[in-house]
Amino acid sequence: EAGVVQSPRYKIIEKKQPVAFWCNPISGHNTLYWYRQNLGQGPELLIRYENEEAVDDSQLPKDRFSAERLKGVDSTLKIQPAELGDSAVYLCASSHLDRGPTGELFFGEGSRLTVL
Amino acid sequence: DAKTTQPPSMDCAEGRAANLPCNHSTISGNEYVYWYRQIHSQGPQYIIHGLKNNETNEMASLIITEDRKSSTLILPHATLRDTAVYYCIVKGGGADGLTFGKGTHLIIQP
Numbered sequence: 001e002a003g004v005v006q007s008p009r010y011k012i013i014e015k016k017q018p019v020a021f022w023c024n025p026i027s028g029h030n031t032l033y034w035y036r037q038n039l040g041q042g043p044e045l046l047i048r049y050e051n052e053e054a055v056d057d058s059q060l061p062k063d064r065f066s067a068e069r070l071k072g073v074d075s076t077l078k079i080q081p082a083e084l085g086d087s088a089v090y091l092c093a094s095s096h097l098d099r100g101p102t103g104e105l106f107f108g109e110g111s112r113l114t115v116l
Numbered sequence: 117d118a119k120t121t122q123p124p125s126m127d128c129a130e131g132r133a134a135n136l137p138c139n140h141s142t143i144s145g146n147e148y149v150y151w152y153r154q155i156h157s158q159g160p161q162y163i164i165h166g167l168k169n170n171e172t173n174e175m176a177s178l179i180i181t182e183d184r185k186s187s188t189l190i191l192p193h194a195t196l197r198d199t200a201v202y203y204c205i206v207k208g209g210g211a212d213g214l215t216f217g218k219g220t221h222l223i224i225q226p
Contacts, residue, residue, distance in 0.1 A: 004159070031211045042203060042216025043160065056212060091159050095211065103150045103207045105214060107159030 002026070004108035006092050012114045018080035021111045025074070025094030032069060033105065034060075034077050035091040043091050049075065079113075087115045120204045125221040134191040136220050138204030141185040147208045149180060151189045153200040154219070160203065163189065199224045 005024040013019050025032050030051050035043035046065070048056040051072035060067065064083070069075040079086055089112050093105040121139040128134040140149065150165040164171055164178045166187070171178045177190040191198055203219040 033213055040218070042201075042218055043214075044216070045213045048211070048213050050211065093159070103148055103165055103205070103214060104162050105160075107161070109157070110159050 004092055004094055004106050006090075006108035006111050008111055009109065010112050010114075012116065013082055014116050015084055016081040018078065019082055019113060020076055020078045021090050021092075021113075023075045023077070023092030023108060025092070026096075026106055029094035029096045029106070030072065031095045032075050033093040033095075034067060034075070035093065035107075037089040037091055037110070039088075046077070082113070082115045084115050087113055089113070120206055120217055122202075122204050122217065122220045124218065125223065127223050127225055128191075128194050130196060130224050130226050131193055134194040134198065134222060134224070136189040136191075136202050136204075136222060137186065138189070139186045140204070140206045143184050143206050144208070147206050149178065149184075149187050150205045150207055150214065151176070151178065152203045152205065152214075152216075153198075154203070155197075155200040160216075163202075194222075194224045196224050196226060198222065 007022050032049040034046040036046055037043040047060045047067050049069045052069050067077045089110040091107055091110045093107040095105045148165050148167050151163040152160040154160045163175050164173055166178045166180050179188045201219040201221050203216050205214050
């Protein structure tokens with residue numbers, strides 16, 4: 001079974017430029033999460049989807065961040081415009097509410113963003 | 117979700133058992149204890165979880181005290197590949213995601 005796939009793995013941009021990250025969850029997983037991880041810190045939840053609906057986006061900085069999960073499968077996280085403080089690793093995770101414990105999330109390898 | 121407290125770092129000799137403690141004194145009756153680890157440049161990986169009873173799987177054992185206010189993750193025979201940040205997380209039911217702290221950086225010494 002393929003794991004959670006994220007791309008790109010690394011991205012370097014200048015401030016004020018846009019950037020997008022893509023995530024393909026494990027097949028059949030209806031819940032998808034985007035996390036941000038700053039250096040030396042644990043991951044922080046940005047947004048959670050159940051199927052195509054964003055059910056928790058309270059921590060997403062909506063002035064510059066947006067996300068979508070069309071058709072309830074893969075998802076895109078966008079930042080426009082990027083700021084220096086957005087440098088971090090962006091992690092995608094998925095889980096299936098009806099299979100296994102609700103705390104068992106499967107994470108991708110992450111997308112490391114560097115804003116210059 | 118209840119807050120957890122973990123030591124920031126620990127060392128363990130290769131081949132020995134690594135015992136990682138976690139305090140969660142405000143845990144409520146319906147909250148589980150989850151352990152994840154994150155190897156450098158990878159995403160977090162689920163290890164084990166428990167509610168009241170001790171649990172064991174192919175990766176580790178989880179010992180939860182009777183009052184559930186603390187727990188210990190045990191890696192029985194640590195290898196160099198077990199060097200990682202280990203996160204102890206307390207979580208109730210529902211799919212509302214995980215709240216990560218800073219975890220314990222476990223370094224396995226050769």
